[in-house]
Amino acid sequence: MENKYVLVSGGSKGIGYGIVQNLIKNGYYPIILDIIEPENLSNILYYEVDFLDLEGAKAVLKKICAKYEILRLVNNVGIVKPDFLEHSKLEDYLEVIKINSMSAIICLQAVLPSMEKAKFGRVVSITSRTILGKEKRTAYSASKGAITSMTRTWALELASSKITVNAIAPGPIETEAFLKNNPLNNPKTQAIIKKIPLKRMGTACDIGNAVNFFINEESSFITGQTLYVCGGITVGLLS
DSSP, X not given: OXXXXXXXXXXXXXXXXXXXXXXXXXXXXXXXXXXXXOSOOTTOEEXXXXXXXXXXXXXXXXXXXXXXOOOEEEEOOOOOOOBOGGGOOHHHHHHHHIXXXXXXXXXXXXXXXXXXXXXXXXEEEEOOGGGGOOTTBHHHHHHHHHHHHHHHHHHHHHGGGTEEEEEEEEOSBXXXXXXXXXXXXSHHHHHHHHHSTTSSOBOHHHHHHHHHHHHSTTOOSOOSOEEEESTTHHHHTTO
8 A cells, every 4th residue: 555644643742652653663654633733743744633622623634634545543642530430520521531532433434435445444543451440540441441342343344345443452651641640760650560560661662563563554354453562461460
């Protein structure tokens, strides 16, 4: 396939930006949708999008898809808003669902006509190990669990068009946002690392490598799957 545009939601920082850098390294052309502009726009197309405004986001997507034929999509955008159940607010829940889950729906709907016409498509959504359970994650785990379930449904619906749909569930990843709340010298952070069988935090590059695997043309017989990129912690938690 000559077309190597990849639409990436939430690609300006953290895991998303790591994915974008990995895409560039592997010869792809990322198109970032985000509320903030990435620090370095070299080899990157950027469109400002606030997924709390779904109609506004749809308008931007329509403009992008009229200009570019996009056959690869990475649904990465996400917010957390952690809190215990008794303090959780429905307004926060709806906001998390809108950004983390509904954004994936409108992004795929926007690029789907091009994928179906080409009889080729790659969709990768970033979920989270929290779908297995984590305290203070009522809204977040629900939103990521929705992505996981939709991945399986979309894989079945789109298989006849040769479109694969998969998900990646990261474990603890060393990003600026994570380290802000979990400094490496903090005993709590060290306790997290100690629980990881590989005894290190993951990096955005680790997630980028997994994305690159799924969007490759040769990964045509893998669909409906969720890959845990977690250093083994999802296995360790079950032992």
